[in-house]
Amino acid sequence: MSKHRICLWYDRDAEAAARFYASVFPDSRVEGVHRAPSDFPDGKAGDALVVDFVVAGIPCIGLNGGPRFKHTEAFSFQIATEDQAETDRYWDAIVGNGGEESACGWCRDKWGISWQITPRVLTEAMAAGGEVAKRAFEAMMPMRKIDVAVIEAAVRG
Incomplete structure (x- = not known):
């Protein structure tokens, strides 16, 4: 342990x-x-x-511990994904098992734990900074589940 x-x-x-x-x-x-x-x-x-x-x-x-304390988005697990298929698999498992969608790659499981299902292409674009990060960020903002192809297109400009 x-x-x-x-x-x-x-x-x-x-x-x-x-x-x-x-x-x-x-x-x-x-x-x-x-x-x-x-x-x-x-x-x-x-x-x-x-x-x-x-x-x-x-x-x-x-x-x-009982119903006294509730989870918030102040704590989340971030799961890095390699492609759309992996992103879809995790997202669909959480949301499809009584969870709910949120914004910008976040969702919540049926127990209230928040998850960020984050494709590496998005993380790498944000780390690149400058115009690449700006385009990726602006592409991400209206999304719920991250669309890898849209982020890749934004990175390319």
Whole structure:
């Protein structure tokens, strides 16, 4: 187990979320489910309390802490993609499993976690700066899911 992990607060579905992420993203897996030894304010003895998992190589803990805290876009996973097919696969998995689209390559899964599904061509264009970055940025702004061909065309000018 990794010494450092990101803790994600879930109402009660940390195990389902972790299993979903493991089914969608490479280098992802559920490492352990720890059950409550006794009743607690938002659950019963035997309920999944803490789930150890890895998402795209990032060690995480899912805590089933009840409805007190909600996720916001202030935290998101950014997944770099190589092409439109990979972008579509991740986007469609998240949105098609009860999630929702947002803007500029962002979407949210059904548990409220935000994801940036970001083709490398966009990241590289932004890093290039100048007119290339400006054209790519302006092409991206009206998008929900990133259209790789449109970004590539913007990069070419």
